[in-house]
Amino acid sequence: MASREEILRALEDVIDPELGRSVIELDMVRDVFVEGARVGVTIALTVPGCPLRASFQEQVDRALLPLDGVDEVELAFDVMSPEEKAALTARLRGGVSERTPGISVDAGTRVLAVASGKGGVGKSSLAANLAAAFSELGQRTGVLDADVYGYSIPHMLGIHQRPVSVDDGERAMIVPPVRGDLKVMSIGFFLDENTPVMWRGPMLHRALEQFLSDVHWGELDTLVVDMPPGTGDVAISLGQLLPRAEAIVVTTPHRASQQVAVRAAQMARKTNMRLLGVVENMAYLTREDGSREELFGAGGGEALAAEVEAPLLGRIPFDPRLGALADEGEPIVLAEPEAEVSRAIASLAETVAATRREEGVGIVKPLPLVRS
Ligand SMILES: Nc1ncnc2c1ncn2[C@@H]1O[C@H](COP(=O)(O)OP(=O)(O)O)[C@@H](O)[C@H]1O
Ligand SMILES: [Mg+2]
Secondary structure, eight states: OOOHHHHHHHHTTOBOTTTOSBTTTTTOEEEEEEETTEEEEEEEESSTTOTTHHHHHHHHHHHHTTSTTOOEEEEEEEEOOHHHHHHHHHHHHTTOOOOOSSOOOOTTOEEEEEEESSTTSSHHHHHHHHHHHHHHTTOOEEEEEOOTTOOOHHHHTTOOSOOEEEEOSSOEEEEOOEETTEEEEEGGGGOOTTGGGGGSTTHHHHHHHHHHHHBOOOSOSEEEEEOOSSSSHHHHHHHHTSTTEEEEEEEOSOHHHHHHHHHHHHHHHHTTOEEEEEEEESOOEEOTTSOEEOTTOSOHHHHHHHHHTOOEEEEEOOOHHHHHHHHTTOOHHHHOTTSHHHHHHHHHHHHHHTOOOOTTOOOOOOOGGGOO
8 A cells, every 4th residue: 555655755746737836846735545556636726627637637647556556546626725825826936036027037037029010920920939949949938929919829829728817815926828838828818808998008018017027937948928019109118028138020021021120129129128130031932842932022131130230040931831730729840840941940949049148249159169
């Protein structure tokens, strides 16, 4: 017969997929009973009807069934009381070492704002796929859909569950839903048809600030932010609430689109973001015979990079499968990693990951030659 202690030790490996910590550490485990070869465990969740039950079931089975003397595992769920939720909130908040007036992320988290002069250039598609690519690189990654004019990130990543909100009586704490290891949050989760009014006037900045500071990201290496397009109030307010952010400006190859994108780059600098560089999206289409066709003009990315004095970080080809897969909630970098567009986005992620934030220093890349 397994002992209670053995069972609790084994349950340390059961991780709440959204909170990213062990159910033991988070004090979520209730009555453990052992009756011969039958073991029963109750886990207290933050919300009833949590969509992650299957994951818990699978993890608990995996942790307990290999134990000596355990043949059968019964998992039950309970819901936390308000006091327990408050305790959980306090425990989770303890992990954030620096609290800033804006976004609530750890000081070590890199905030990467994906901006554009106008909509329709593929900003959200790149943000979603870049985030997936960072996650594939082994980085703990979050993606924030902050484009208040059109939330698309959750859809593109196939997120159907809503975030869990844990209220400790004073402040809400919003826990982002996950897709695999990727944490996903959208301002759209918190809007209903009556709220657009909030995005105007003096309420705007406060509402954004509140939202950003209430989201519990946990420990992240990189947070990718899908910014609202253009240089309006919302983009500026958001920019101010993303301290230490770095910006990537997306443009299409068409020369005329460069003018509009320049303003987005200037806006990023005005809100104290470090402009990391420019990405040209829909740069070309590769035909089956290997020839390339420049469908949407040429030179826009280079011209923009020259104008804003930042590097051209990547040219991403056009591939209709990117949009089709996004509609099914599949980022192409995960669904078809060998596609040319996926490799281009993965290589963009690597380029970005190889740059370091350093005051006054441009892009710092490891030189391949100095490795001995
Ligand atoms: N590299 C690409 N290849 C093919 N289609 C793309 C590419 N990038 C974006 N798209 C498509 O272009 C449209 C606009 O993209 P989206 O990411 O929503 O732009 P934005 O966020 O800038 O408004 C979408 O239909 C998307 O599927
Ligand atoms: Mg978009």
